[in-house]
Amino acid sequence: MSKTVNGNAAGSKPAPPRHIEHPPLTGATLLWGTLALALATFMIVLDSSIANVSIPAISGDLGVSPTQGTWVITSFAVANAISIPLTGWLTQRFGQVRLFVISILLFVLASWLCGFAPNIESLIAFRVLQGAVSGPIIPLSQALLLSSYPKAKAGMALALWAMTTLVAPVMGPLLGGWITDHISWSWIFYINIPVGFIASSITWSLYKERDSIIHKLPIDKVGLFLLIVWVGAMQIMMDKGKELDWFASNQIIALAVTAVVGFAFFIAWELTDDHPVVDLTLFARRNFWTGTIALSLAYGVFFGNVVLLPLWLQQYMGYTATQAGIVLAPVGVMAILLSPMVGKSIGKVDPRILATISFLVFALVLWMRSRFNTNADLTTILIPTVVQGVAMAFFFIPLVSLTLSGLTPDKIPAASGLSNFARITAGAFGTSIATTLWENRAAMHHAHLTEKLNLASIPMTQTVSGLQASGFSSEQAMAVINRSIDQQAYMMSANDIFFASSMIFFVLIGVVWLARPVKSSGGSAADASGAH
Incomplete structure (x- = not known):
């Protein structure tokens, strides 16, 4: 943006207007606009998790190891992480609505190519494309949604946006597992095609006259x-x-x-x-950096545990991909029920209080999971999942409101892009750290458990004899015992991570309270003062 002096550019030409304030949408137009933006957001967030439970099937079909197969997830994450912070610059160059629609259509094309990929190399290349073109979609859906509602109802707009971002990661493993088990992994990508066309066509028809001003900035x-x-x-x-x-x-x-x-x-x-290309001066705003740090670190811990739970269930508790997805699905119930209430209260209640509630419930849920054992039945596993929905309802809305407080509308795409970049990068870190610690701690627990085994002890001798009587050879009997020790070791390791994650959420409450109080103007989430 050109520097201005008394409203004019440093040169003789007057600076172009920074932003046009469009009136809010009303009636059916608002309903359809909200639906289209929600569909696009749902599609992108869903795609970040839908392949998680499909990696074994993709790896087997394409003839590669599961380790190589995980690049299907990480290649998308790398490209997406790079493109998200470019949202502010790309918006100024192409306009919010035009960039949003083009990104969706390119995402649809990339999804079609992923479904047709004949080998792992091409699939990874198309996933890179998919991640790169999808970067601006989530930040712009947030910006367009806020511009569609009156400022007094910005909290409700954020609640509607948050519901889609909360439900999609839960639906991803469930839908991905069912599609993989009953149809083919290719269809986890093909389902984006109709959704993308519907979302882009509705958005363009409703928002094309509301596009932001374009500035031809140098690259x-x-x-x-x-x-x-x-x-x-x-x-x-x-x-x-x-x-x-x-x-x-x-x-x-x-x-x-x-x-x-x-x-x-x-x-x-x-x-x-x-x-x-990225406006780092946003970090000079106190509420932006505190909100971004709290949101990112909390999301990193949360996402690491979201990945860890289905891995444990599938590898050591005998769950199928579909069953693991079903275990995670109920988390959306309380989130959907409570999000509108949180959205209505965001202009009346200090968002720091609402975020504190979220972190306390997350800490409780993870503490409950740290008490699991290998005999845990479905009900025992489901209870913390249902309770976690409460934490998720209070998670995104107040933290996003806090992060964007005090920003003018023209700054929101850049701020949303930068905070989402930090959040998604933290999620990638959280996944790698959680899975690495899980294996390292499991190896340690395995060593401690085997130290206590005595091959000459009566229980050990009886166990081996019983297995041999069932038709197992001596080597097979020892393999069965080792598998049982593995199951215990990985359960104990998961408990360690769940407990440590619970403690981290307690610590993060202090980060939230470093922010200044948000003095809302009619309940606006993005029009508040006190950000510096």
Whole structure:
């Protein structure tokens, strides 16, 4: 954006208007607009988790190992993480509505290509494309939704947006598991095609006259290159770290150095460039950085546990992909029921109080899970999942409201893009850290359990004899016993992570209260003061 002096540019030309304030939508137009934006958001968030339970099927069908198959998830995450913070710059260059619709249509094309992918290399390439073009969709859906409602109802707009972002990650494993078990993994990508066409056509017909002003800004090539380098190196390091034994590998050390140096140069360049690709000055606002940190760290812990639970259920509790999805599904019930109430109260209740409620319930849920054992039945596993819906209802709305407080409408796409980038990157970190700790702690517990076994003891002898009497050889009997020890070790490891995660949520409550109180104007979530 050009610097202005008394409303004019530094040169002789007057600066273009920064933002046109469009009147809110009403009636059926508002309903259809909300539906279209919700569909697009649902599609993108769903796609970030729908492949999680399908990796074994994809790997087997394409003839690669499950470790190689996980690149189907991580390639999407890397490309998505890089493109999200570009939202503010791309919006100024192409306009909010035009960029939103183009991104959806390109996502539909990439989804079609993913479904047709004949090998793992092409599937990963198409997932990179899918992640890259989808970056602006979530931040822009948030910005367009806020512009569609009166400022007094911004909390309700955020509640509707949050409901789709809460339900989609839960529906992803459930829908992905069912499609994989009953049809084919290709259809987890094909289902995006009709949804994308519907969302893009409705959005264009309703919002094309409400597009934001376009500024022909130069391309920050250096900033974009540095962003790709440090985010790509960091994400690959997180994905490959477990496989290569982390810093015992020269490759991981090289990636870590590249990420740190690239990040340092990126910060220095973006803070001094006239047209930065990412507006880092947003972090000068107190509520933006506190809200972003609280949201990102909490989401990283939450997402790491979301990935860990179905892994444990499928690998060590005998659940199928569909059954694991069913266990996770009820989390959306309380979230859907309570989100509208939270949205209505956001202009009346301090969002820091609402976020505190969320973190306390998350801490309770994770503590309950830390009490699981290998005899846990379906009801025992489901109870914390249902309660977690309460935490999720109070999670996104107050934290997003806090993060965007005090920002003018033209700043919201950039701010939303940057905070979503931090959140998704934290989610990738959380996944890698949780799965790595799970395996490391399990190895430790396995070693401790086997130390207590005495091959000459009566219980051990009786167990081996019983298995041999059932037709097992001596080697097979020992393998069965080792599998039982593995089951216990991984359960104990999961309990450790659940308990540590519970404690982290308690600590994060303090981060939320570093923010200033939000003084809303008629209940607006994004029009509040006190952000500096």
